[in-house]
Amino acid sequence: MSELLNNLLFLPESASTFAERVDLLHHFVVGTTMVMSAGVGLAALFMFFRYRRRLPAQATEYVVPTLKTEFLFVSVPLVFFLAWFGIGFRDFTWVTTPPKDAMDVYVMGKQWMWKFSYPEGPNGVNVMHVPANRPVRLLITSRDVLHSFYVPAFRIKMDALPGRYTQIWFEATKPGTYQVLCTEYCGLSHSKMLAEVVVLPEEEYEDWIKEQRRGRLQDRQDALADTSLVPPVARMVEQGQILAGTQGCLKCHSVDGSAHIGPTFLGMYDRVEKLDDGQDIRVDEAYITQSMMDPGAHLVAGYQNVMPTYQGKLQGPETAAIVEYIKSLRTPNVREGASEGPAYDPIQ
């Protein structure tokens, strides 16, 4: 039934848990719309015929609706509209609040390509590999103008903004290759800004990751190492650590927990900081990025506003790498249960 409707309405294959929710609501909305409009339309047609003019200057009765009629006119649509909205909003909240055990992929839009980087290692341009049946959180940003990351088969879309992170998540349900399109006009080759999501079965994904790491290791002339015994090479983390040194972050921030000119990086991610204006803020990707770009925006209580801005000095991937580095300096989450675990707060 749903399959038939999907074909009738030209919906693409539905390949994520969110897509299933969207399609269900879509069919409900389209269905009620059709029924309601057919009702109005048929009533109108009937009356055009039934009350056609017989005399040129025919007089008519003075008919006005009762209060009850007008009340029905308002309340019936309102009930339907709010019902749709309620379901839609629940699903929207769901898709913008990734589960805590989601795997992260950084996505960066750039005129006119998509770049993907994985905290565990590999980088890619225009092809993103993800495992099936595992939640994936996308941390999306842009290098230049606005873009929007859109995967029709997953029914997800999120704008990419320069200088900021946005997030959305999905859980692919079927291995396969799905198209990524850019839906925010971004200049000359906007319609060429295509990419692919390759969804692999869990084991193949693990193999793929290992393959990528092996490539890395070979780069380092370390071909003899048995990759299965080597701990994951945290490429972004590694890069972030180097950057934190060369960019001077570590002159003011310690990584061992001791307070210095600035707050320590150790355990910073996900910590709730007290700000000097009395507010609390949870340290997430957005906050860390903002602190690099506009350090004075939210001062942590007890520190001077002395940090220089890194706006223009750090590029998107470098920012992401430093964020990943800071994220790596925390006591890891103890993961319990399956993917429906506690959710991330919406990114600020």
Next chain:
Amino acid sequence: MTPSSSLDTAGAAPHDEHHDHHPSYLVDGTTIKSWLLTVDHKRIGLMFLFWVLLFFLVGGIFALLIRVELLTPGPTIMDAMTYNRTFTLHGLVMIFLFMIPAIPAVFGNFMLPLMLGAKDVAFPRLNLASLYIYLAGAVLALWGMLNGGLDTGWTFYTPYSTHTTTTVAPVLFGAFIIGFSSIATGINFIVTCHTMRAPGITWFKMPLFVWAIYATSCIQVLATPVIGLLLVLVTVENLFSFGMFDPARGGDPVLFQHLFWFYSHPAVYIMVLPAFGVMSEIVSTYSRKNLFGYRAVAYSSLGIAFVGFFAWGHHMFVSGQSTFDAGVFGVLTMLVGVFTAIKVFNWVGTVYKGAVDFKTPFAYFCGFLFFTVFGGMTGIALGTVSLDVAWHDTYFVVAHFHFIMVGATIMAFLAALHYWFPKMFGRTYHEGWGLVSAALIILGFNATFIPQFLLGNNGMPRRYYDYPERFQALNVASTAGATLLAFGFIIIAMYLAYALVYGKAAGKNPWRSKGYEWVSESPPPTHNFVGPQPTFPEEPHFYVDPKKAEVPDAV
């Protein structure tokens, strides 16, 4: 539009003895200067009609170019940059030069004083000024688009619009100037409604078209300054590298979107509310019925105008705004939908126990009903946040706004043109051609945009010069529909031009309408009424008592 001498004799009904002393506004002064410097609201309305139609033609030609380009994937008739400029030009011209002024500046100008029993609008000179301000802005904007060409889309999203090398500044400045015209017209109408109503016309006896124009004017006056300010900020940023909206200089690109949609969302009601007003008049006249729920229709115009200001965020569900904002804007969007639903039900209710005469304007009413219901319902669907995540910025959205705002406005514009043609020119057109072309237009419109809904479902993003193979069939269907639509417009242009010169004399009130505007002659004399100011003892849209139901000067 130049008044020919044949118009002079045929323009007035034969039995009109006042005619010799009070020539119709069309022939009261025939020099070029008497037109260009006129302060007569009817002549100004007519000149607006001329320009608005010209810009509609320009926008329409660009629409067809877009459709032909999209006939096949990859380049068809132009390169990518030309395409990007073409859809920008199409959107800008259609929105700022056609849709916003179309009904208020043409029919509002012409009919509002007549419907209020007034001799003119409150500020006739300001009215003329608003025409020239509009033209000045249009010339500047078009000049900019043709010299250098803008490729941002009509939404000018930053930071693209502050980085692009194309000429943004003159176009934005042109649009800024046009805004003043919009504000001036709005103020003029508001003051006219407040101060110039003839004895007997209380607020709740104003015709519904007047109510709609009144609500529209309120939006225009309140919202237009915001876009004016925004356009200036973007121009300054583009020319002098300010950092308001550019993250590379510490600015915020999303701030631009908030300011932009704070105007542009209400702006869709600037385009569609007057259309609702026209349809209220038409459904009442052709079914010879008082409006079912007059007050509900009047209040819902105000309701839409009010709530319309608080729904702008539904353009930004995936812009990174907070989940809470998305919820608030989603609910407010639903309220706009409910106000529109009240109108639809009351229009259909008006036919109940009426006496329907299926003339050309009524055919457009049917098309309008269809576009409004489906355009409105797809709007509600887009307000359903999770669905919008999938549809945002795809062709579904393109189809939706063409249905509700373009479809409804075009239907109303054509309906108004046919309905008031006898009033404005004193002549009638060929009814048969009227119905044929209406059918063609409604069909063509559906054939153009229904495939675009499906394209959006299928995932085709908007503003795409090139597209993956699988989208082609639906694109071909859409282009075929656009061709049909173009034929419909050509036919209308032909028989209306013919009617203008050779049409039969219409007489004072060919539709036997009880609308107040039919009380004066067709075409009306310069100061609208001969003799003392008329009074209006009955409510408008009142067809009840058999004795009173006979229209005074029925032909």
